[in-house]
Amino acid sequence: MEPVLTEAARADVATAASSSPDSPSPRPSTTAREKEQRLVAWLAARRSVILGFSGGVDSAYLACVALEALGPARVLAVIGRSPSYPDAQWDAARTLAAQFGIPVLEVTTHEMLDPRYVANPSNRCYFCKTELWSVLRVVADERGFDTIVDGTNADDMHDWRPGLQAAREHEVESPLADLGFTKDEIRALSRARGLPTWSQPSSPCLSSRLPYGSAVTIERLRQVERAEAALRALGVDGDLRVRHHGDLARVELSADRLEAWLAAPNLRALTGAVRGAGFARVAVDLKGFRSGSLTVLGAAGV
Amino acid sequence: MSAPSLAAALAAHGVDARVDARAALAVLTVPNADAAERLRDADVRRAVIALAAQHGFTTVALELASATDDRAALSGH
Numbered sequence: 001m002e003p004v005l006t007e008a009a010r011a012d013v014a015t016a017a018s019s020s021p022d023s024p025s026p027r028p029s030t031t032a033r034e035k036e037q038r039l040v041a042w043l044a045a046r047r048s049v050i051l052g053f054s055g056g057v058d059s060a061y062l063a064c065v066a067l068e069a070l071g072p073a074r075v076l077a078v079i080g081r082s083p084s085y086p087d088a089q090w091d092a093a094r095t096l097a098a099q100f101g102i103p104v105l106e107v108t109t110h111e112m113l114d115p116r117y118v119a120n121p122s123n124r125c126y127f128c129k130t131e132l133w134s135v136l137r138v139v140a141d142e143r144g145f146d147t148i149v150d151g152t153n154a155d156d157m158h159d160w161r162p163g164l165q166a167a168r169e170h171e172v173e174s175p176l177a178d179l180g181f182t183k184d185e186i187r188a189l190s191r192a193r194g195l196p197t198w199s200q201p202s203s204p205c206l207s208s209r210l211p212y213g214s215a216v217t218i219e220r221l222r223q224v225e226r227a228e229a230a231l232r233a234l235g236v237d238g239d240l241r242v243r244h245h246g247d248l249a250r251v252e253l254s255a256d257r258l259e260a261w262l263a264a265p266n267l268r269a270l271t272g273a274v275r276g277a278g279f280a281r282v283a284v285d286l287k288g289f290r291s292g293s294l295t296v297l298g299a300a301g302v
Numbered sequence: 303m304s305a306p307s308l309a310a311a312l313a314a315h316g317v318d319a320r321v322d323a324r325a326a327l328a329v330l331t332v333p334n335a336d337a338a339e340r341l342r343d344a345d346v347r348r349a350v351i352a353l354a355a356q357h358g359f360t361t362v363a364l365e366l367a368s369a370t371d372d373r374a375a376l377s378g379h
Contacts, residue, residue, distance in 0.1 A: 245324060250327070258347070262338055262364070264336050265335070267338055267366065268335045281365055283329050283363035283364055285361065287361070
């Protein structure tokens with residue numbers, strides 16, 4: 001049976017959602033506008049750009065500005081498809097590209113064939129990005145694009161991101177980071193452009209839900225994908241991660257939604273939804289979502 | 303990290319839960335969803351997290367014990 005919420009429970013969750021303070025200021029600041037002008041100039045100085053495109057907040061914004069600066073013949077957004085991203089994300093990326101006239105190419109990446117990636121070390125992202133940028137380099141060379149860019153922003157530079165090394169090794173440029181764009185600024189500028197991604201939660205790959213040292217397998221990725229999809233269908237909004245601890249799923253929700261989701265009927269529905277995705281045990285994290293929580297637990301957190 | 307000592311400390315604070323230690327992750331298992339209601343209070347959650355930290359756990363999660371409890375609730379809709 002599909003788990004469903006009672007009307008009262010839905011109202012409870014909706015109230016929590018509507019009171020969420022997670023929206024950036026509605027209008028971009030003067031500083032953000034100035035950065036955008038510099039970004040347009042930076043892009044216009046390139047002959048052509050090819051970018052890694054996930055349809056997320058950062059790459060969607062960058063693709064739209066690149067399109068404005070260079071025109072559609074000199075921009076190519078490349079979607080690197082792999083099992084470590086949910087199908088729904090690629091559907092959303094394609095839809096967004098069509099809506100805004102962004103030229104798109106879909107390629108398949110094969111990081112799952114790399115045992116160094118599958119072993120899930122703490123620098124797993126390095127191997128994934130090495131594969132992605134290698135593929136994009138080939139596409140760029142074949143099609144005559146002179147600059148490869150990604151959507152890394154200035155906030156990302158403070159996080160543990162071994163994928164950045166792969167970008168450097170493949171001469172991938174990160175104009176949003178280099179020009180000092182923060183995530184909030186990108187959201188505000190996206191909103192001003194009418195991009196639906198402005199309020200979209202961050203969505204790192206599904207492999208990030210597995211503790212380091214726990215092998216990345218198709219089945220584990222699909223379990224996480226099914227569980228998160230079931231929770232979204234149940235009404236979970238905002239940040240959400242289903243962390244895979246073997247037989248146990250640890251669900252991280254936005255901290256400001258915890259009170260609502262810990263109400264008895266909601267907790268029962270949430271548990272049922274995640275069990276239906278193939279987990280024997282389901283636990284709700286009492287601190288709520290935070291980026292990199294598995295890093296704190298380390299490899300032994302399986 | 304000691305699951306039994308954390309369970310005892312939680313009980314002293316009015317939170318009756320079995321504690322399952324998975325490295326630095328403490329899984330608190332309560333018999334049913336009604337038993338979890340107390341943890342809706344943010345102050346109670348903060349206290350539980352602080353207690354767990356005192357016992358060496360970096361992460362705390364709440365689990366419902368009974369699958370049959372879930373099925374009963376869901377079939378009631």
